[in-house]
Amino acid sequence: MSTDFPTMTTAEIRAAYLRFFEERGCKAYPSSSLVPDDPSLLLANAGMNQFKEYYQGKRTMKEIGACSCQKCVRTNDIDVIGSDGRHLSFFEMLGNFSFGGVSKEQACSWAYELITEVFKLPADRLYFTVFTEDDETHAIWRSLGVPENHISRLGEDDNFWAAGPTGPCGPCSEIYFDQGEASGCGSPDCAPGCDCDRYLEFWNLVFTQFDRQEDGSMPELPHRNLDTGMGLERMAAIMQHKSSNYDGDLMQSLIALGAQISGQVYEADVYSGPSRSLRIIADAARAVTFLIADGVLPGNEGRGYVLRRLLRRAVFHGRMLGIQTAFLNLFSQEVTSLMGDAYPELLENKDLITGIIKAEEERFSTTLESGRVYLDEALSHVSAGEALAGSTAFMLHDTFGFPIDLTVEIAEAQGVHVDMDGFDAAMTEQRSRARAAVEGDAWGSFNDVWTELADELRPTEFVGYDHGSVDDVEVLALVKDGVRVSSAAVGETVEIVLDRTPFYAEMGGQVGDSGTLQGADAELKVCDTKLKSGLYVHHAEVLYGSVSVGDCVTGAIDERRRALIRRNHTATHLLDAALKLVLGEHVHQAGSLLDDERLRFDFTHFEALTTEQIQRIESMVNDEILAAKPVLTQMMNIDDAKAAGAVALFGEKYGDVVRVVSVGSENRPFSRELCGGTHVANSAEIGIFKIISESSTGSNVRRIEAMTSLGALAYLNEKEQLLDQAAAELKCRPEEVSLRIADTKRQLRESEQKLKASLMGGASSRVQDALASAVEVDGYHAVIARMDGLEAKELRDVWDALRSRSQVTALACVLATATPEGKVGLLAAATDDAVAAGFMAGKMIASIAEKVGGRGGGKPTMAQAGGKDVAGIDAALELARELLGR
Structure with a gap:
């Protein structure tokens, strides 16, 4: 068996793969965010996620195909990570995709060429599997020179992919690398598909060519789709003559760092003890760093819980290695150093990553102490030789984030064993719930009335940046209770699609416009405007007359309300810039709500703001308002906008051309952001900016609520009235209220102390x-x-x-x-x-x-x-x- 093939680094493999397919006409796409634009997925877990609409035929690709290196996170098997050489929570998936542009023959030929001529893997160590009934792919591999005894046929469980019980499906063909007899089970029947480690699957080609019906029939799709995936870590291990995902260059750099910090020795062939902990930390460090870079923050549910669990698992295993001080940021910095060139978001968000890891690591140290108190109390009810209930161990694991390894270790020190069957049962139940929550990939959930209308109608033309009203706009569609109707009469509430509109649809935190629609025989009150499938949808009540599809109407927004919203929106841009200047570049917008009464702005930060910081931020924003700075909007290429320093919303997806809003001079603006909302023409229009509250909305996210213009004036007037009332009650002047309250509190405190002394002295x-x-x-x-x-x-x-x-x-x-x-x-x-x-x-x-x-x-x-x-x-x-x- 040949062992003569070159060594390649992970970065070289990634670049060679993408270059190979680009040279053959496939467009290279950057990795999509780990936070997918898909409600059926918690996290991106495969390269095909970002191409879902192409598979469904909702979008068409100009090129013959695509290729990408997709960052992925999977946590189904988090508890076995580190215990073998295969499982990872974070990994990179190299993929090649086509939607009718690449034939089966081309796909197989390219795969064989890449493996044997670019990566130069020896043909005698390559093995292939095909679906039992897929004679076509079997014949293709044979035509490429693959020997018959290097091709296996596997059944539907292994070599057939389906989106669900019905819908797109098709056969798979997997490519394996023979790691040698020493890695195998010794059985004479050992072949690809065996549970041993001899044959390592590293590339899967999925040929989605059928559309399974409810009756079980499988007619061909209009065109055949191609979805291939090659695990980069597995390929790196192969190309570096290793047998484990953890022995490639990237993971070894992280493991070496852990060994250096802890003083422990890493043994590649040992899957317990310190070596297991070093693998877990290395794996979790990558996942944590990338999740935060893509806008995920620690929390108690969903993506936030995944992040918190991975981070805490890493910290705990650090403690097991004897690392008592904060250390995870050292790993995060190493991840950024190793992978920042391929994934620039790591460099762009390094301050945020550092801050969140630091805060969460400190928080978990306290949690560990709380868990220990709970465990000690539980153990006090259990005698030596007895078992600690599995439900108690799971409560520690699930509620306190107390890893089962630590529970077992502490219990055993007191002569108590843990009911692992009970713990495993509780864990299995939790996993079943988690799987049920994401089961049924939503391939068939798109066919609602708005999808139907979006296919039929062109996107709404929005003219509201320049016009508050527009005449002779056509009613293209009416929808009532989710069903298309031809007309609506007085008293009915209906959703209306127009060909053009001045009404802004709710986006980016800015609420939708309200106003009126006036027809020849009808008047409608527009209460709200939403965006659905690219269409501006006006939620309206028919005040008199009736409206029908095809009618022409005049649309007019509520100008006063729009003006108040504009002021609040521009103020959030100034607030965002001021927060970065006062608190640091780690500040990112984490959500907002902008209406005609106030603004709410959520942002990433790790502690409550001081009174001094709030005052500085407020003063900074008001200085910009009083300076009467121009507010400029420009359409720019996305790369030019970012190069000019425009702030993008965290995790938001943008097109090639974007709208940039700047406050201040064009060369040195105070604020510059990518934004599609409506804004004032000059900062002076905002009038005044007043912060009314600062609070926490969760771990590492703060919230500022503020008012501008008329809302701020009303707020200040109300406060003045309250102060006058308090002064009247205290019988003093308004400026003396604080002193009078302090004196009253002092007297009360002295009285309480005397009372308590008499009660308990x-x-x-x-x-x-x-x-x-x-x-x-x-x-x-x-x-x-x-x-x-x-x-x-x-x-x-x-x-x-x-x-x-x-x-x-x-x-x-x-x-x-x-x-x-x-x-x-x-x-x-x-x-x-x-x-x-x-x-x-x-x-x-x-x-x-x-x-x-x-x-x-x-x-x-x-x-x-x-x-x-x-x-x-x-x-x-x-x-x-x-x-x-x-």
């Missing part, structure tokens, strides 16, 4: 009475007392007073309070001697908290709970006495 009668009522319980004394009027947190002060005044060292307490706010606080605490004698604070609180409608827990020496049912306090304390045998 070390010499107070309540503490003395509680100590006097202590009972002896199996080697320790226990105080059970009700201390109404205290805050829940102040029960700890009572416990401190009890300990300091007690004459015994083995002391425990169960305390309760009805707080001034009408809530319940419970505390159980004990000295080490009392715990040694058998008192467990955590168990006590867990048992009695239900009586007050609450829950809580903690350590054997101290535990707390809260509740809402004050009436249940006496029952809770009585249960405590029963549990102590008193």
Whole structure:
């Protein structure tokens, strides 16, 4: 078996593949975002995702085909990553696609040529599989010189692809590389398709040529489609004479970094211990870096949960390797260094990536501590030799992000094993739910009324940048309750498509326009305007008369409302620029809402803004408004716009020609963004800008709400009225309100302190009475007392007073309070001697908290709970006495 073939780096393989197909007339497309423009997909997981509309015949490609290197994330098998040499969460998929322009013969011939003449893999180590009934592809491989004994026929499970029970489908042909007998199972029947590692599949050619019907018949599609995929990491391993995805140059650079930081030794043939952890960190680091670069932020559901889980998995395995300090940003920087040339979004968003990883790594350190407290409490109920419930282990894994590996390790140290069958059952149930959520790739979900209309009608011509009204526009379609109708009469609500419109359709955070449509025999009130399949859809109520398809009407927007919206929209551009100047370039827009009353702007940042920062941002925006800067709009080539510094929305897709909005001079504008919305002509039109709130909307995302012009003026007038009312109540001048409030608060605080001192001071009668009522319980004394009027947190002060005044060292307490706010606080605490004698604070609180409608827990020496049912306090304390045998 030949071993004489050249070595190529991952970058060389990627470039050679794309160049090969470009030279043969296929257009090279950049990788699409990991956040797909497809509601049926959580994350991009294959090269064909961005070409879906070509497969469906909704778009036509001028070239004979396409090629790409697509970044992908798959997490179905996240728990086995690192335990073998094949599974990755992030990977690159080289693909070649065609929609009727490339024949089967060409596709197979090109594949064979690329593999044998460009990559120069020895033919005697190549093996091919075809679908059992696909004699056509079998004959093509034979005509290219592939020996009969290097071709296998496999059934539908392996070599037939289908979009679903019905719809596009077709046979596959896979190409394998023989890694040698040493990698195999030793069976004389070993061949491609065997479960052993000898034959490594690295390229799959899918020939989508049939359209399966409900009756099972499969007529040919109007044209044959080609979808091929070659795993870049697998190809790199082959070309570098390795057998694992983790042994290629890119992954080895990351693994070497991990070994250097941790001081651990990596062993390529060991799939447990430190070597497994090093693989997991290397894999997760790539996925995390690319996900953030494409606009995904950590969260508790969807893509955000995928990101958070991968990031936490990496951090935990870092701890397992002995890395106690923050380290994941070092890996992210290495990923950017290795792959930034191929994926410039890594370089463009490096500050954002760094900030989010830093914040999330710090947050998870706290989570690990919380998970440990929960686990310790659970283990306190399990004796040595028994099992920790699988449901508890899964709760730690799923809610606290506490990896099962750590749960097993800590439990085993206490002589407890984990019910892994129960854990696996809970995990399987979760995976089933996740698969069900994304099953049924939405190939057949496009045929609604708007898709039908979009196929029939040309896109609406929008004239609203220059005109607030337009005459003689034709009614092209009417839709009522999702069904096309020919007319609508007075009192009916209908959706209307016009050939031209001045009404802006809701996009980019800007709400849709409202206004009127006036016909010869009808008047309609337009309440909103939406964009559906390229058509501007006017949601309107017929005020009188009737309207029919083919009628001509005059459309006029609500000019006053549009003016207010314009001011808010331009103000968001100024706000975005000011945020970047004050907070840093990591700031990216994460969402917005712009209407006629206020603006809401979400942006990436890692902590709350200070009062000083908010004031600086607000002043900066108002300075630009008062400077009366011109607002210019230009149509530019996308590359020229980016080169000029235009800010693009994070993760947004743009065409070749874009609209650029600049505020300020053309050479050095204060703000320059790609934007299709409506704007003022001069910043002075905004009038005034006032921030009314700053808050968090989730991990690493902040929100500013603000008002401009008339809205800001009304807001300030309202605040002035409130200040005047407060001054009247306090009997002082408005400018003295803050001083008067501070003095009143001081007096109140002093009164509260005197009251609390009398309630719980070390010499107070309540503490003395509680100590006097202590009972002896199996080697320790226990105080059970009700201390109404205290805050829940102040029960700890009572416990401190009890300990300091007690004459015994083995002391425990169960305390309760009805707080001034009408809530319940419970505390159980004990000295080490009392715990040694058998008192467990955590168990006590867990048992009695239900009586007050609450829950809580903690350590054997101290535990707390809260509740809402004050009436249940006496029952809770009585249960405590029963549990102590008193």
